[in-house]
Amino acid sequence: MTDHHLTPMLRPRSIAVVGASQREGSAGHGMLAGLINCGFDGELHPVNPKYDTIQELACHATLRDLPGPVDLAVLGVNSTFLEQQLDDALAIGARSVTIFDTCYLDGESDRGLLGRLKAKAREASLPVCGGNGMGYLNMADRIPITIYDASDKMVPGGNVAFITHSGTVFSEIGLNDFRYRCNLIVSCGQEINGTVADYIDYALTMPSTKVIALFMEEARDPEGFMAALARAREADVPVVAMKVGASEKAKHFAKVHSDADAGNDHAYQAVFDRYGVMRVETMDEMANLLTLLSHDRPLARGGMGVVLDSGGEREMFVDQAEALGVPLAEITSETASRLRPHLHHALEPVNPLDAWGTAANYEDDFEGYFGAMAGDPGVGLVTFCGDFQWNPTTEKGYAKALVATRDRTDKPLAALINTPMSGMMTAGKALIDDGVMALCGTGEGLKAIRHAMAWRDRQTAPTSGSDAADPVVVARLRDLLSLIEAFDAEASKQLLAGFGFEPAFDPGSQVVKLTFSLIDDPQFGPLIALRTAGNYGKLLDEAVHALPGLDEDAAGRLIDRLQVSRLLCNSDGWPNAEHTAFARALSGFAVLAIELADLVSTFEVGPVHATDGRAVAAGIRVKTHKAV
Structure with missing residues (x-):
């Protein structure tokens, strides 16, 4: 140290x-x-x-x-x-x-x-x-x-x-x-x-x-x-x-x-x-996430491989996982074949797996389920989702199967306990002592798993900084801001051009419009604000914020946090030309605006819409510090 x-x-x-x-x-x-x-x-x-x-x-x-x-x-x-x-x-x-x-x-x-x-x-x-x-x-x-x-x-x-x-x-x-x-x-x-x-x-x-x-x-x-x-x-x-x-x-x-x-x-x-x-939003979510991130086995690549002992709770689990965007692994046919011998004939070898058939040899069966999931290349976390309460004998059997599986795989294993008070202080503590994670509450556990997967994936994702502002453009804009006394139509047109926006025309009411702003936060300083404008803005009333210095990819991710971004995607879900134009324009605005933050107290461009791969702005509102 x-x-x-x-x-x-x-x-x-x-x-x-x-x-x-x-x-x-x-x-x-x-x-x-x-x-x-x-x-x-x-x-x-x-x-x-x-x-x-x-x-x-x-x-x-x-x-x-x-x-x-x-x-x-x-x-x-x-x-x-x-x-x-x-x-x-x-x-x-x-x-x-x-x-x-x-x-x-x-x-x-x-x-x-x-x-x-x-x-x-x-x-x-x-x-x-x-x-x-x-x-x-x-x-x-x-x-x-x-x-x-x-x-x-x-x-x-x-x-x-x-x-x-x-x-x-x-x-x-x-x-x-x-x-x-x-x-x-x-x-x-x-x-x-x-x-x-x-x-x-x-x-x-x-x-x-x-x-x-x-x-x-x-x-x-x-x-x-x-x-x-x-x-x-x-x-x-x-x-x-x-x-x-x-x-x-x-x-x-x-x-x-x-x-x-x-x-x-x-x-x-x-x-x-x-x-x-x-x-995180709750203490349970905090504790679950700390459990996942501090464990000696980080999440492997892939989605969740989940075993349950309840058909009804499987439906509950899948509903919540889908709503929260937590990926469930698509298991291979080989994994399904490994599951089949352990399953009751009326159950399907799928993920998530409703595994309970009868009590006969259930410990061996559950060990087989966990082992098959752990062996699947698409599974990054093997999870038993249950309640650990109604039958202490069964509870111990599940725990034994999890611990036995841990000894034969290098993937992490977890018990997601649906109702925390039912088993956290008994089975949960015993599992933790044996190296199996215990997560508390279905929704809070899934939120934590989503965070942990995002961290895992971010660790290997390439990063890129924003492009530097063109010093010639910055100098021209600073001259305009320092010389212009009244921001009339001509001055606004020059400023918009300096920011790379084309003159506005009326696109109609059904297009996506956004507003780009630079605001001054008392604690953290300059902040970029992106807000839905036009008719969609009246309906959704949504805004997202970011620190300046956005590259085009980061600008695109910021746009994606707006609900209206769903209208900026092709039928296959990929960003369309309008989305790309918005992202390019927002990145340029964020880079230039920070270079001018010492001169202005308010900076707002919009409404902005995109057409033919170009960003078009209806106007610009600027208040310099000397005008405050």
């Missing part, structure tokens, strides 16, 4: 615990006990004027009484005493600090304490984890910095770095979900001086990190956040994110919770799209 500015915080060799206590059950006792029980072998200094010793360690009255500076000062005191304790930490040369309390004082309506703590820490370049957080758990190095004794949770061998703005998520999905193991969990709280971007960057220095998970309200350092995501992508480390605060009410609650500005959800989605972040 290379040295990092967060190393003193997250991998300290000397720790002072302010508020350490002898009283069992207290936070001060738990903080210290966790470190001792994990065998922390660095310097450990309890700080509390009430004691001479705590848990056989010499106790100091204040931080200023320590024999020297420490890597980490853990300030386990309430907000009334925080500012003085931070001053003491700075005075002794502490190299980092962790704060748990809310950083709010009664009677301070302007959050003055929080502002003062931020100012002092940032002026001193002092990394701070928190406040209003749960601290962190470094499982890789067995260092728990939190308000209770978490030593029993410090299981080695994890590979998921989990960074969260929620203390509950820190405790629940981070600590208690047995389907994957973490190497680092950070509750970053108000990010006094330590951002999500910083923690991502640190996690990427840990050799054990295989997946990064985010539960986030805000990227307080947008440029650093994008740079960290870019480094994760370059390192082939997938990032899974749950971004909350999309609705106006949730944005308000984010501000109350951690002083977070949840921002424009479209902008976050554009950032996630650019850097390949997999966005």
